[in-house]
Amino acid sequence: MLLLGALDALLFGSSLIAYGVLFLPVCVLTALWVRPGDLLTAPVALPIAFGAGLFPVADGSAGFLGSLMGVFTGLATQAGWLYGGTLIAGVMVLVRRVRWVRSRRRRP
Numbered sequence: 001m002l003l004l005g006a007l008d009a010l011l012f013g014s015s016l017i018a019y020g021v022l023f024l025p026v027c028v029l030t031a032l033w034v035r036p037g038d039l040l041t042a043p044v045a046l047p048i049a050f051g052a053g054l055f056p057v058a059d060g061s062a063g064f065l066g067s068l069m070g071v072f073t074g075l076a077t078q079a080g081w082l083y084g085g086t087l088i089a090g091v092m093v094l095v096r097r098v099r100w101v102r103s104r105r106r107r108p
Contacts, residue, residue, distance in 0.1 A: 001026060001053030009056045016074055019057050020081030023050055027085035031092035036100045043090040050082050051075060 004022045012018040027046055034042045051071065058070025075082070 001049040002056070003053075005053035005056040014057045014059065016057060016078050019053065020078050020085075023053075023081055023085045024088065027089040028092065031089040031096070034093070036096070039093045039097045039100070042093050043086050046086050046089055047082055050085070054078075 001023065004026065005019060008015060008019045008022065026049070030042050030046060054071045054074040055067060058067055058074050060067030060070035
């Protein structure tokens, strides 16, 4: 997400909408690529990644504190993308977890 945030800053001029749209495929890919043993950690890691990727996109001009304020503002204004992506990943992870548990129970 940090690299996507930097790419968004270069290509789209720090568009928070573009950053949110780019976050959704990352959520889906994370939910699909995580190992079966680590399925429940994916929805926890995604909001952390979203916050880290906001640093290049955030509108902060007064040094570190200005950037930090921009990150908090971005988290507040783009919460819909954050919640939506985390919800998508959470549902996908739960479905994968149920399938994994059922397949382990069927083994002799």
